[in-house]
Amino acid sequence: MRLDTWHLTEDIDDFLARAGDFIRSRPVLHNTPLTVMEKWRTRPGAFDPGTALFGQLELDGKAQAIFYRLPNRRLTLTPLSSERADALAAHLTGLGHTLSGVTADHDTATAFAEAWQRHTGATATLRTRMHLYRLGTLTPPKPQSDSQSRLVGEQDHEHLMRWCRELATDLGETITINAGSWASTRFAEKHYTFWETPGGTPVSIAGMNPMIAGMVRVDPSTPRLTFVAAATQPQ
Structure with a gap:
């Protein structure tokens, strides 16, 4: 499977069926996706379902990374190489998706922001740094x-x-x-x-x-x- 091939869906159940095991396999590093997905699953009125987008990257039938975009249009990503970040940015812009920002570990966020700028011309501004203890x-x-x-x-x-x-x-x-x-x-x-x-x-x-x-x-x-x-x- 090519590195730039992502499975995209607006259906939370479809997404979790494919990527749920991967998210739960790293509960500390994936603490925010776990919390957001649980809120989405158990409180269906919390978000407008028409504005969400979920994606997972698979290799040999196993998820390697995931992202989700909620109504604020900020993308949340699990760690990606710079090549995969560029492929994802190209894929999303090719489909006409717009974003307001990206939340990820430092290297992934930097790689994706630089890729997004190459593909769209938009410039990125660092908003906040967070640490996990x-x-x-x-x-x-x-x-x-x-x-x-x-x-x-x-x-x-x-x-x-x-x-x-x-x-x-x-x-x-x-x-x-x-x-x-x-x-x-x-x-x-x-x-x-x-x-x-x-x-x-x-x-x-x-x-x-x-x-x-x-x-x-x-x-x-x-x-x-x-x-x-x-x-x-x-x-």
Whole structure:
């Protein structure tokens, strides 16, 4: 199979039937695709299905890489060589697809952005850098703080959305976060915990994604720091 041959689909079930095993085989590195796919599969109203595009690259019947493009038209990619990145850019532009950006590891994002510029003339601007940290053994602080944690309840929803809006603004995101748009944002699938002062005032927040493939992602405890607790080793 040629390196520039991709299977494209708008059907999440078809995509997962082909690429699901590959995504789950590297749960730490693929933590974002796993979370997004689970949200898409279990909450069908969260995204407009007509605006999604999924793709997987196969070699000898096995997936080697995947991408997905959601309504914001930003492409998310698993690692690709520069040759495969160029082939994918050529394939997508040849089909008339448009993109607003790319999210991937540094080398893949750079290779794809350069390829996209060659094929379309568009220039790329670095928006943000993120790092993935694995949580090992948690050491409780000594002495213990007088503060405490509390699960965020329905009565805290406006407070929660306000903090998420402020975080999105700090990160330069243009998403709208309110009661009407909440379900379609990247914040909606998490379970949140407030950290409160002894007087009951929230001073920090952490969101935890559901466990998928033995992996849990904890954010947005800080704007550009993501912790992953996993039962498997990074690959």
